[in-house]
Amino acid sequence: MKAVILAGGLGTRLAEETSIKPKPMVEIGGKPMLWHIMNIYAAGGIKEFIIALGYKGEVIKEYFLNFYALDNDITVDLSDGSVAIQHRNQTDWKVHLIDTGLTSQTGGRFGRLRHLFAEDETFMATYGDGLANIDVAQLRAFHEAHGKQATVTTARPPARFGGVVFEGERVAEFTEKPQVGEGWVNAGYFVLHRRVLDLITDDSTIWEHEPLEQLARSGELMAYRHEGFWQPMDTLREKVMLHEMWESGQAPWKVWK
Template sequence: MKAIILAGGKGTRLSEETTAKPKPMVEVGGMPIIWHIMKIYAAHGVNEFIVCLGYKGYQIKEWFINQRLHLSDITVDLRDGGIEIHRQVGEPWKVTLVETGEDTLTATRVRRVANYLDPHEDFCLTYGDGVADIDIRALLAFHRAQGREATVTVVQPPGRFGSVDLNGDDVRGFVEKPIGDGGWINAGFFVLSPKALARIPAKDCMWEAEPVESLAHNGQLAAFRHAGFWQPMDTLRDKTRLEELWSANSAPWKTWN
């Protein structure tokens, strides 16, 4: 099975980092956030990826091309430029990096990588900036049991602010960022049948617009409820939180050894 990762956006709300690099290359614990996302999938047996490139996509290409050299022991012959790799280190992944346009919207990016998919096999799709302790195997099993064209992972994020527990005029305590209003939101981590690709129109559009609306309207979109950890990296504050969790060796999304 393959997983598509949307990695072409400009990440303007994280401009402190993304003026110099694409958002998926913003690091947490010294590794790009896209690496963390791939590790989540790989921990559940998904080792083939298709990355939709856009803004500063060449940096993502360069990172993957050079990763083995950065991690391995090498000898460089300065006379002829030869490189000998002695101890090869790298992830057992196959990564296809596709230029899908700098300003292209997400649905069009997916359409432009369709030729790299198996037309008879379901595939995963997610965003290049969100991590979770999601059980990918359970998600896939749920999708297959539903028998629909698509499944989306949904979560209930915490409220932005803490709340005060009141009894009349008496304060009984404080609750740190309780669950919000009870609504479920799109957390990415989709599973799709190849049939779902036919719902992407020829015009440039967002994946969450016509394609997802069509799937939902026709009863072809199931919701996989994830009650565990989920965190997008939309702002510098989000990045700082992820960095703190990683540094404290308490990152919930690190489900690999």
């Protein structure tokens, strides 16, 4: 099974980082967000990826073109310029880097990938900016068991603000807002049948509007409720928080060895 990762958006709320690179290439612990997401999938047995490129897609292409050399020790013979890779790390992923347009919406990007799937194929998909300790194999089993065309992973909204308890004018307690009681939101990590791509009209189609709404109305959209960790990276504060989690060795989304 393949996994599609949408990696073409502008990421305007992270302008400090995304002025020179696409959002999925913002680094957490020295590795791009995209690398973290791919490892989540690989831990569940998904090792073929389709990266939907757009804004600064050349940065992602350069990363994967140089991935093998950068991930291993190398020897450079300066007398003739030859390079020898010292085989240490071998990542058994296949990565398709596909231009899906600079201004395409989320649905439009999916639509531009139709030709990569067989008529009866099922694939996974997610956004390039969300991390979760999701069990990909369990998600896949859930989808296969219900037999509908689409599954969306839902999660509790992450805490964005601290909670304050007062005694008069004095702050008696300050805690992180708990990630409970906030309802459920779209966390990405979809499982989709190739047929759902027929609901996409053109590049302007927003996946979260017409296609998902139509799937819900027709009873073809099921929700996989993820009770664990999920955190999007929308702001610099969230980027710093994720980086600190990784550096402390307490990154819940690290489900791989």
